[in-house]
Structure formats: C-alpha cells, structure tokens
Amino acid sequence: MFDGGDASVTLQDLFPETGDTASLENVYGDDVKTIDLGLRANTRLQSESSSEGEAYRTLIDSGNRMSVDLSNDPMLNQADQVRSPDFMDGFKQNFADCTSTEVFENVTKNAHVANYKTCERVVDQGGNVEFLHDYKVGVIEYVSGQPNFQSCGPGCLYIWVGMVGDNYWSGNCKIYEEYTRFRVIAKDAIISATVDRAVFDESFVRLEDQREPLVDVGRAIQARVLQWVALPVGVGIGHTKTLAKAAQHASKIWREKTGGVVDLRKPEAVEWLLRRMPVEEVWGIGRRMRDNLAGEGIKTAWELSHAEPRTMGRKYSVVLERTIRELRGESCIDMEQSPPDTQTICSSKMFGQRVHTIEGLGQALATYIHKAAEKLRKQRSLCGGLRIGIQTSFHGDGPKYANAATVIPDYPTDDVRVLTKHALRALEGIYRPGFAYSKAEVMLMDLRKRGEYTQDLFTPSQPARTDALMSVMDKINRRWGHDCLRTAAVPLSPDWGMRRALLSPSYMTSWDQMWTVQC
Numbered sequence: 310m311f312d313g314g315d316a317s318v319t320l321q322d323l324f325p326e327t328g329d330t331a332s333l334e335n336v337y338g339d340d341v342k343t344i345d346l347g348l349r350a351n352t353r354l355q356s357e358s359s360s361e362g363e364a365y366r367t368l369i370d371s372g373n374r375m376s377v378d379l380s381n382d383p384m385l386n387q388a389d390q391v392r393s394p395d396f397m398d399g400f401k402q403n404f405a406d407c408t409s410t411e412v413f414e415n416v417t418k419n420a421h422v423a424n425y426k427t428c429e430r431v432v433d434q435g436g437n438v439e440f441l442h443d444y445k446v447g448v449i450e451y452v453s454g455q456p457n458f459q460s461c462g463p464g465c466l467y468i469w470v471g472m473v474g475d476n477y478w479s480g481n482c483k484i485y486e487e488y489t490r491f492r493v494i495a496k497d498a499i500i501s502a503t504v505d506r507a508v509f510d511e512s513f514v515r516l517e518d519q520r521e522p523l524v525d526v527g528r529a530i531q532a533r534v535l536q537w538v539a540l541p542v543g544v545g546i547g548h549t550k551t552l553a554k555a556a557q558h559a560s561k562i563w564r565e566k567t568g569g570v571v572d573l574r575k576p577e578a579v580e581w582l583l584r585r586m587p588v589e590e591v592w593g594i595g596r597r598m599r600d601n602l603a604g605e606g607i608k609t610a611w612e613l614s615h616a617e618p619r620t621m622g623r624k625y626s627v628v629l630e631r632t633i634r635e636l637r638g639e640s641c642i643d644m645e646q647s648p649p650d651t652q653t654i655c656s657s658k659m660f661g662q663r664v665h666t667i668e669g670l671g672q673a674l675a676t677y678i679h680k681a682a683e684k685l686r687k688q689r690s691l692c693g694g695l696r697i698g699i700q701t702s703f704h705g706d707g708p709k710y711a712n713a714a715t716v717i718p719d720y721p722t723d724d725v726r727v728l729t730k731h732a733l734r735a736l737e738g739i740y741r742p743g744f745a746y747s748k749a750e751v752m753l754m755d756l757r758k759r760g761e762y763t764q765d766l767f768t769p770s771q772p773a774r775t776d777a778l779m780s781v782m783d784k785i786n787r788r789w790g791h792d793c794l795r796t797a798a799v800p801l802s803p804d805w806g807m808r809r810a811l812l813s814p815s816y817m818t819s820w821d822q823m824w825t826v827q828c
Contacts, residue, residue, distance in 0.1 A: 332346065333346075354366070448493070448494060448495050449493055449494065450493075450494050511554075511557075513550055513553065514530075516546065522572075523546050523572060523574075524546070524570050524572050527544035527546055527570035527572070528544075528568070528570050530542075530544055531543075531544050531569055531570060541569065542569070543557050543558075543560030543561045543564070543569045543570070543571075544557065544560060544569060544570045544571070545557030545558070545559065545560055545570075545571050545573065546570075546571065546572045546573060546574060547573040547574060547579075548574055548638045548640065549635040549636075549638060549639065549640045549641070549642070550592070550635065550640070550642045551591065551592050551593070551632055551635035551636055551642070552573050552579065552635065552636065552638065553573070554592040555573060555582060555583070555586060555590075555591065555592070555610065555636075556571040556572070556573035556582070557571070558586070558590055559571045559573070559582050559586075579638070580611065582610075583609065583610040583611035583614055583636065584609060584610075584611040585609070586609060586610040586611070587608065587609060587610070588602055588603075588607055588608055588609055588610055588612070588613050590610070591610050591613060591632060591636070592632070593628055593629075593632050594613075594629075594632070598625070598629065601625065610636060613632075613633060613636060614633060614636035614637055616633055618630045618633040618634050618637075621633060651684075651688070651756070652756055653752055653753065653754050653756065654681045654684050654685055654692075654752070654753040654756070655681070655750065655751070655752045655753075656677035656678070656680050656681040656750075656751045656752075657677065657698075657748065657749070657750035657751065657752075658677070658748070658749075659747060659748050660673065660746070660747055660748065660749075660805040660806075661804075661805055661806050662804065662805055663702075663745035663746065663747055663805075664745070664746045664747075664749075664805045665742075665744070665745055665746070667736065667737070667740045667742075669746075669803075669804070669805055670699055670736060670740065670746060670749055671733050671736055671798060672798060672799065672800050672803055672805075673749040673803070673805060674697055674729075674732045674733065674736060674749055674751060675729050675732070675733070675796060675798035675799045676799050676800070676803070677749065677750070677751040678725060678728050678729050678732055678751050679725055679729075679792075679795055679796065679799050681728075681751055681752075681753050682723060682724075682725040682728055682753075683783065683786070683791075685723045685753055685756070686723045686779055686783060687783075689758065689759050690723070690756045690757060690758055690759070691721035691722055691723050691756070691757050691758075691759060691771070692718070692721060692722060692723060692728065692753040692754070692755065692756060693717070693718070693721045693754065693755030693756070693757055694715060694716070694717055694718075694753075694754035694755040695715070695716045695717075695718065695728055695731055695732060695735075695751070695752070695753060695754070696713060696714070696715045696716075696750075696751075696752040696754060697713065697714055697716075697732050697735050697736060697739075697749070697750065697751055697752075698711070698712065698713035698714075698749070698750040698752075699711070699712060699713075699736070699739060699740070699746050699748070699749050699750075700712075700746065700747065700748050700750075701744050701745055701746055701747055702745070702747040702748075707745060708743065708744055710741055710744045710746075712739040712741075713739065713750070714735040714736075714738055714739050715735075715754075716731040716732070716734075716735050718731060719769060720769050720770050720771055721755075721757050721770075721771070722771045722775070723771070723779060724771065724775045724778075724779060725779070725782075725796060726796060728753075729796050729798055732751065733798070782794050
C-alpha cells in the first residue's frame with residue numbers, strides 16, 4: 310500500500326491480473342527478502358511449464374549464446390588474399406600491357422539458286438463486239454456547280470440559281486456566289502419559262518398560267534420551301550407587287566388564321582386589309598416618308614390608296630406615285646429579268662485596328678480597289694472617275710481628320726493596276742501623319758457601259774491587251790479563289806483587317822469549313 314495523503318493505492322489496484330499480491334507486499338522495503346524472493350522465482354521459472362517459464366528460458370539462452378567465428382571461413386580468406394598488395398602487384402605485371410589480335414577465317418559455303426522461268430498464256434481476243442451510244446433524253450442536262458434543280462411534276466422543272474448571303478448575324482455581309490450550269494438539250498421542248506430576280510428575303514413569281522385555286526399553289530410553294538431549306542415562309546397573292554407584299558405581310562401577322570397564305574385579289578379583301586395596315590408597312594414607305602404622309606393626314610394604307618397619284622408624285626417622288634397606283638390594283642412595277650447596273654461602286658470598311666502609316670492606308674485602298682474593280686468588270690462597265698477618302702474616328706479623344714480626293718483617269722478603264730496607281734498617288738496628297746485612321750473609302754464614279762459612249766478621237770482608250778489580262782485575272786480568281794491573283798499592293802493577311810469574331814462558317818463554299826459528322 311502506498312501512502313498518497315488522503316488516498317491510498319494497493320498493488321492489487323495497480324496490477325489486477327497478478328492475483329495474490331500479499332508476498333510482494335511483505336518484502337517491500339527489505340532487500341534480503343526481495344533477493345530471496347527473486348532467487349526462488351528464478352529456480353521456479355527454469356523448469357516451470359508455462360508461458361512465463363518459456364519466456365524466461367528464451368531470454369537466458371540468448372544472453373548465453375556466443376557470436377559466430379568467421380576467422381577461418383574460406384570465402385572470406387580468399388577475398389582478403391585478392392585484396393592483398395602481393396596479389397595486386399602480380400596482376401599489374403601480367404595484364405598491364407595487354408593487346409588484342411583479330412583473326413579472320415575464310416569459310417566456303419555452297420548455296421542453291423533456283424532458275425525461275427515465266428510463261429505467258431495467250432487469251433483469244435476474238436468474238437463479237439457491241440458498241441453502245443448514250444443518247445441524252447430530256448430537255449436540260451446538268452453540267453456543273455450546285456445541282457439546284459428538282460422536278461415539279463410532269464413537264465415541269467424547278468431550277469434556282471443566284472447568290473447566297475452568309476455572315477448575316479455579324480453584320481459583315483460578305484456575299485458568296487454559287488453557280489449552276491445546265492445545257493439545254495431540246496430547246497424546242499420548252500414551252501414557257503419565267504425568270505425573276507430574288508433578293509435576300511423575298512421573291513416574286515407570276516401565276517397567270519397556274520390553275521385555281523391559287524391558295525393551293527401558295528401552300529405548295531410554302532411546303533416546298535420548308536422541305537428544301539427548312540424555313541417557314543409566308544405567301545401573298547395580289548394583282549400587283551405592292552398588293553402581293555401587303556398580302557405577304559398579312560400572312561405573317563395572322564399566320565394562325567391564314568396558315569401563312571393570303572389571297573388579296575378580291576376588292577373587299579383589299580379594303581379590309583388596307584384599312585388595318587399602317588402606312589409605314591407599305592412596300593417602299595420609309596420613316597421619313599411616313600412622317601411626311603402623317604403631315605398630309607395619311608396614316609393607313611387605305612388612306613394612301615385614295616390619295617391623288619399624280620399630285621403626290623409631283624410633291625414627293627415618282628416612286629410614291631407608283632406605290633399609290635399599285636395599291637389601287639394598277640401594275641406599275643415590272644418583273645425584273647436582271648438586276649440593273651449600278652451607277653457607282655463603293656468599297657468602304659472600318660479597320661479592325663487603327664492605322665497610323667501611309668503604307669497601311671495604301672494597302673487598304675489597294676484591297677478595296679481590287680474588290681470594286683471586280684464588280685466593275687462583272688457588269689461590263691468602265692470607270693471614268695475615282696474618289697478615295699480616309700478618316701479618323703469622330704468618337705472619343707484624340708485628333709480628328711478626314712479628307713478625300715477625286716482622280717480622273719486618262720481614259721475610262723476597268724484595269725485594277727491603273728486604278729490602284731491613281732489611288733496611291735492621290736493618297737500621298739491627302740495623308741497627314743500623326744493621326745490614327747479608322748476608315749478608308751474607294752468609290753468608282755462616272756460608270757459607262759462598254760460600247761455605249763462616244764470616245765474622243767484624240768484621247769487614248771484602254772488597250773486590248775489590258776482587256777485580255779483582266780479577263781484572265783477574273784477567270785483565275787473565279788476558279789481558284791477571290792484573292793488568288795491580285796496586285797502586289799494587296800496584302801494577304803492585313804493587320805488592319807475587319808474584325809470577324811462572329812463570322813458564321815461557310816458551310817456551302819469552303820472545304821475547310823464543311824460540317825463534320827461523327828457516327
């Protein structure tokens with residue numbers, strides 16, 4: 310028992326698994342009794358058959374065991390002899406000057422080489438030969454380009470050609486041309502054909518030779534467009550183009566009731582629609598004209614149709630007079646067989662980043678002239694005047710500057726080299742250093758059709774070699790790409806190029822941007 314002040318702890322409490330602790334308590338503090346107790350335990354554990362006895366004897370045996378004597382081990386002795394100085398001295402004397410000798414031995418070996426021979430089997434080429442001639446049957450044969458044609462019934466064929474616009478959402482309306490080539494096999498079999506120019510979002514078709522009811526024809530057109538290009542369209546039918554546009558507008562407003570097809574040929578139908586149609590929704594009426602008509606007390610299409618055409622034409626424009634007559638059912642706007650030639654060609658874009666040098670502006674002007682000259686040659690016109698302009702941004706801080714120059718070539722021309730030379734020379738006169746230019750402009754003016762103007766007898770004209778060169782240049786660019794052949798002043802990848810972060814892919818005109826389908 311240990312005295313802990315107010316508390317006491319016994320050996321039984323400390324070692325509960327030892328059993329009786331009375332013998333240990335009796336020898337506490339007495340060295341003689343403690344040694345005697347240890348000797349008796351030593352004698353007992355030497356022969357006791359228990360786990361404690363086994364553990365005791367193992368400890369005693371390990372302490373009495375001697376270490377192994379390796380002094381006479383043959384392997385260790387041999388290793389010591391190898392490392393001895395006497396052995397190493399003899400090794401150096403015998404192997405220090407070793408040399409190698411190469412010995413070649415000739416051996417003869419017999420081999421069998423087979424002697425192969427070839428034989429040719431002669432096939433009898435005799436017999437009857439039948440020659441077949443491929444006769445073309447039909448009216449039109451497809452040659453190349455986009456296969457934009459499909460049968461529309463017995464004796465009917467739909468063919469659509471033209472221009473497909475891309476990059477609509479980014480605002481940079483770059484136009485990609487698609488072409489389709491056909492060969493007329495039996496021209497006498499063509500009874501009638503109607504061609505009309507289609508713009509981006511509309512197309513006019515003559516329906517005089519179609520059977521009634523024309524609403525069914527409109528629904529067939531609607532279904533065909535939905536099937537071919539997956540676009541829902543509205544169809545309007547009227548006696549004039551303006552009334553057809555009004556009917557098409559109604560097909561969008563009341564699509565659920567009309568199904569997207571409106572026939573506006575009856576007078577009561579025309580009156581019902583025009584009374585409910587704001588004047589600004591009439592084809593050809595813009596915001597400024599809407600405000601002018603509001604001053605006249607005209608707010609609906611019905612009120613516009615009752616205005617005096619000649620008076621309104623004298624007061625405003627002949628276009629408004631034609632619109633009023635068309636609303637009354639008098640056809641004044643013919644179907645366009647081909648787009649009219651433009652009187653001026655302008656190429657102007659904002660730079661992707663500011664240009665500070667005359668070299669950068671020269672590259673931009675040369676690029677714009679390259680594009681404008683292509684359009685000029687496409688409509689077979691010649692340019693009698695050239696205007697270029699440069700300007701900085703008029704927003705934000707920094708100095709502002711804008712200037713333009715007009716150049717008259719020695720003769721009307723469509724030569725991109727001549728136009729580029731005049732433009733770069735004019736640029737030297739209007740360029741001012743120290744400005745951050747944001748835009749350049751090229752305008753081809755005084756356009757003249759070939760053979761439709763009188764040349765001066767004493768002034769030069771465009772050489773025939775130039776015409777041939779420009780023709781070859783256009784053919785190469787049509788075949789291999791827009792910028793395949795160009796003047797040296799036109800860069801391939803300019804730093805100031807237009808930003809096209811939202812450029813939509815050219816799925817139909819570029820091999821590199823075609824859709825990839827993974828199955």
